[in-house]
Amino acid sequence: DQQVKQNSPSLxxxxxxxxxxxxxxxxxxxxxxxxxxxxxxxxxxxxISISSIKDKNEDGRxxxxxxxxxxxxxxxxxxSQPGDSAVYFCAASEDAxxxxxxxxxxxxGTILTVHP
Amino acid sequence: xxxxIQNPRYQVTQFGKPVTLSCSQTLNHNVMYWYQQKSSQxxxxxxxxxxxxxxxxxxxPDNFQSRRPNTSFCFxxxxxxxxxxxxxxxxxxxxxxxxxxxxxxxxxxxxxxxT
Numbered sequence: 001d002q003q004v005k006q007n008s009p010s011l012x013x014x015x016x017x018x019x020x021x022x023x024x025x026x027x028x029x030x031x032x033x034x035x036x037x038x039x040x041x042x043x044x045x046x047x048i049s050i051s052s053i054k055d056k057n058e059d060g061r062x063x064x065x066x067x068x069x070x071x072x073x074x075x076x077x078x079x080s081q082p083g084d085s086a087v088y089f090c091a092a093s094e095d096a097x098x099x100x101x102x103x104x105x106x107x108x109g110t111i112l113t114v115h116p
Numbered sequence: 117x118x119x120x121i122q123n124p125r126y127q128v129t130q131f132g133k134p135v136t137l138s139c140s141q142t143l144n145h146n147v148m149y150w151y152q153q154k155s156s157q158x159x160x161x162x163x164x165x166x167x168x169x170x171x172x173x174x175x176x177p178d179n180f181q182s183r184r185p186n187t188s189f190c191f192x193x194x195x196x197x198x199x200x201x202x203x204x205x206x207x208x209x210x211x212x213x214x215x216x217x218x219x220x221x222x223x224x225x226x227x228x229x230x231t
Contacts (some may be wrong), residue, residue: 004158034219043120043206043222044159089158102147102210102218106158 003027004092006107015045019077021110023090026071030092034104035075038087046060047088048075080114087111119143120208120223122207128229129197137192137226139207148190150182151206159206165190166212183228194228 013019021035031052036044040070050057050064050073057064063076077084091104120141129135139148147166151159163172165184179201181193194201204227207218 002158009156041224042130043122043208043224046219046221049219102212102220103161103164104220106160107158108158 001026001110003030004105004107005089006088006110008110009108009113011115013080013112015082015114015116016079016100017098019075019084019104019114020113021075021088021112023073023075023089023107025073025092025093026069027105028071030105031096032093032095033059033064033073034064034068034091036091036106037084038088038089044068056116077112080112082114082116085112085114120207120209120221122205122223122226125224126227127227128193128231130231131194131195132197133195135228136230137194137205137207139192140188141207141209141221142188143209143221144187145186145211145221147210147212148184149208149210150190150192151178151208153204153206153225154202155188162192163177192216193216194214195231199230204228229231 003026007096009084023024034042034049035047037047038044048064055066066073087109089109090107148211149164150162153159154180162176170196178185179195183191206225210220
């Protein structure tokens with residue numbers, strides 16, 4: 001049972017345009033969400049996160065949107081650059097009551113390709 | 117630079133021959149994690165340490181063990197590797213504070229091949 005799903009295995013975007021990566025989750029106990037970026041032969045690198053008390057978090061070109069009622073989050077990259085080409089993973093955590101060890105449940109990843 | 121280091125980057129072992137993967141960190145984080153990632157799949161948590169407190173995921177096979185002799189080092193032991201254990205193994209670290217999740221910092225991974 002996959003609790004975090006990224007239904008698009010790949011996305012291709014032109015440089016300068018917006019990239020939108022989507023993620024759905026089923027566990028209503030998740031209350032913290034993260035996006036990671038992974039280049040070949042490297043480990044995932046933290047990109048941006050959002051708490052369930054917010055619906056938007058922005059960091060430079062990266063914005064994450066959270067729709068709790070739909071159990072959906074998205075990552076927007078504007079403008080997209082060729083260096084953004086990588087695999088993007090969304091991840092979720094439940095931290096209710098402070099008993100969590102920060103366990104992350106990951107989606108399968110979306111391969112983003114930004115063409116010059 | 118503070119970082120998470122994994123050795124070796126590539127490991128080939130024979131079916132049934134025990135193998136150990138290592139992870140070290142200079143971030144002084146109190147939580148360390150081991151993930152298994154197979155091709156085109158999500159990283160799957162095997163277990164984690166909060167300081168010396170070991171936490172095994174319910175579906176982690178008994179074939180997988182871990183040791184954390186000190187804050188900086190953590191080892192993944194596969195007692196009798198099978199062909200199905202071929203994967204990328206990722207080590208990660210994080211701080212932990214009660215009531216919130218901190219982001220995890222990953223090493224580059226060890227690609228395990230079982231022949």
